[in-house]
Amino acid sequence: MGAVGGGRRRVPRTGVFVGCGAVLLAGCASMPDSGDLRGVESTPRQDPQVRVFAMPPRENSGPEEIVQGFLEALTSDDPQYETARKYLTAGASRRWRPDLSTTVLSDGPNPVPQHRSREAADDYSYTLTGSKFAVVDGQHAYTPVSGTYGRTVHLTLDKKTDQWRIDSLPQGVIMGRSDFQRNYVSVNKYYYASNVPAAEGGQLRTVADPVYVRSKVDAVTSTVRALLKGPTRWLDPVATSSFPSGIALGKGVTSLSPDDQNKLTVPLNDKADRVGRTQCSRMAAQLLFTLQDLTPTGVTQVELRRSDGRKLCELNESRAEIIASHGTARRPEYEYFVDGKQRLVRLGGSGSNQFTPVPGALGEGNRKLRAAAVARDEDRAAGVSFDGQSLYVVPLVAGAPLGNTVLTSRGLSENDRLTTPSWDGAGDLWVADRDPKNPRLVMLEQGAGQPIEVRTPDLDGRIEAVRVAADGVRIALIVEKDGKTSLQIGRIDRETGADGRPAVSISALRSVTPQLEEVTAMSWAGDSRLVVVGRESGGVQQMRYVQVDGSMPAGNAPPSPTGVKQIAASEDERLPLVAYSEDGIVRLSSGAQWQKVVKAGTAPVYPG
Structure with a gap:
């Protein structure tokens, strides 16, 4: 993923191509023929350029060893699961469709032997159990899931060969989370x-569609x-x-x-x-x-x-x-934030800590701000008044007046009024009004005119933050319900209403941070990636990257400064993260540590 304008950033997908080595999954070769069956432990991490192959079944292997060996073989790099099929009867191999889905468990699947009668000496059954973590479907799309997994594998003793083989099994592939991370890579289709x-x-305008492939x-x-x-x-x-x-x-x-x-x-x-x-x-x-x-x-x-x-x-x-x-239309020229005088200011390029008020009323005027959003062409900005009640849109031109409010909230308290606004790639402005008596998500075409109330039929809770993707077809929302906040991604559907005006709705909302009990801040940080600040139940605040499908991208999460309240990132992944924390405005460049920009400042944003 990268940005248009300054040349795309190459993110090497190490391990996608075959290296010069190979490793055999030998776990099945040392299995006992009898005794309790253990869970399939995830394969230790290997050199990413090494291909991993499984061992075929040994002669006269017992039922336990057959099940264990088959599950190990599912985590190998056999193109068509040739070795895994050797653990199946001919009929089961014909019926089995490994490409139908991949079920990911928190840990490796645990095979539990089922009771059998004394007379049934030629068949065994095992239930594969575990905690579900995610599913990759036949379209290669990833979806986080939860709950208990339990599917049955049946074995029979082949009367011709006198060898145990699996004759009935669930469709698709099953493996533990760490094996999945070793076997699969996330790719953006466009x-x-x-x-x-x-x-x-x-x-x-392109839109990224992340999928997982081996x-x-x-x-x-x-x-x-x-x-x-x-x-x-x-x-x-x-x-x-x-x-x-x-x-x-x-x-x-x-x-x-x-x-x-x-x-x-x-x-x-x-x-x-x-x-x-x-x-x-x-x-x-x-x-x-x-x-x-x-x-x-x-x-x-x-x-x-x-x-x-x-x-x-x-x-x-x-x-x-x-x-x-592709991605942002051009590389942003500035980073922006609200300074100690509640003015919109911008930072100079190349990591400079020098900032100046933006031209126009949001930087030069007397109106105090609590938040702002800069259009992606950096010619206009939207500002929310310090009390959160009024929204203004002003050209970033010296001497430009404040003008009239384009939207007003009637919420009784500051926390029940307007959120930070967000611009999409087409120049439309989005903001949520948190007034308990009239909560709504609003879009203003080109930042002006009569506000369009956006329908949100799938929304369950109150919107606390809004960020629209550069493509204009996906939206990220922080949603609060019963004291808990989650990050949800929705699809923007646009039609023309009976009155000729746009009819806009958000559909197919899905949580992409089910493991977090609280989400404090978020920002788009790539074509299909966001940076999120939050915490798990009973945990401490952390910062992480998350894909729009709910998966965790490869690589290390950024370190989190103390007490992050707001975060800003660009779809251009070469640009630094900027945050508002207990130390004020801080910046994190690639390969560096967080550096303080200014103590008195809030509400950092990139264009968008």
Whole structure:
């Protein structure tokens, strides 16, 4: 993931490509033939460039060893689970569909033997138990889940070979959380937002659709196949693909890999034969954005081919950026916050601690502010009055007047009034009014005009914070209910009402921090990633990154300064985090420690 404008940041996906070594999962080879069956412990962490393979069943293995060996084999890097299938009967192997889903447990699955009668000496049953943590479905989409897992595995003694084999088992794959983290990698597929206007210059707006693929089992090909099949179910209503319906890799294509010039050639089936040049370029741009960080050096050029092998089109990174707006439209020029005089100020570039009031009434005037949001083009800003009652939108031009309020809250206390506003990529302004008598989420087209009340049919609680993604089709909300706060991601649906005005609603809200009892602050920190400040039940405050699907991205969480109340990040991941903490405004650059900018300051924001 990266930003458009200053060159994209390469985030190496170490371990996606095969290294030079291999490790055998030997746990099953040392299993006893009898005794209590132990849980499958997650495989110790390996060198990320090492392929891990499982051991096939030993001759005359007992039922316990067969179950244990099969579960170990599910965590290996066999492309088609060839070794795992050796633990199954021929019929069970034909029926088993490992690609249907991956169930992730907090720890490895624990097989519990079931009671059998004395007469039944040729069959055994085991219940696989554990605590559910997540599920990856057939579309590769990740969903956090909870509750108890319990599915049955049945074994039979093959009368021809006199060997125990599994003849009945649950569909899909099951493994522990640490094995999942070793086996899978998160990848952003990219599609085009279908219900927001094109960006300035006519660029289409891209939206990230994160999925999980097996990291060492031809991740490039798996990712391309997933991209061609279209957006995941959650995103599909607000995203579109330029690839025609029914498109797939060409006949006989089993593996894709870039050449030594980082060019990837993708043969397609006959559904692409009549695609025009414009559509083909849009297809190629989706591929480039999707694959840019998947290989160690990145894919920098894509060539698409027809079913007869002729070239359909070719695209490089610079041309892809002309076609589509990827991430932020441009790199932000400034970081902003409210200083000790309650003015909106901005920090100079290159890590400078020098700040100046913004031009216009929000920086030069006498109106005191409690929060502000700067439009993504940095030409306008919205400010919330110090009492939280009034919202203003002012051009960032010297001498620009404050003007009239664009929205007023009637809440009786400051905490029951307006939240910090947020701008989407199309220039519309979003804010929540926390008035208990009239709680509402509001959108103002281009920051002006009659406020549009946004429908929130799935909302259960009160909105405490609002952040809209740059793509304009996803929104992050901190929602409070019964004294607990959660981070929820919703889909922005836009239609035209009977009166000709936009009808906007938030649907398919889902919690992406189920493990946190309290969420204090959040901000978008990438195309599909947010930075979150919160705490678990009985725990201390912590800062972490979280994906919009609720998964935890690979890598270390940022250190948390003391007493963080607000956090600001940019979709451009090269830019530092900025926070309001007990030490005032502090900044965290990559590879550094938190540094204090100024003691007297609050409400840090990046454009957006």
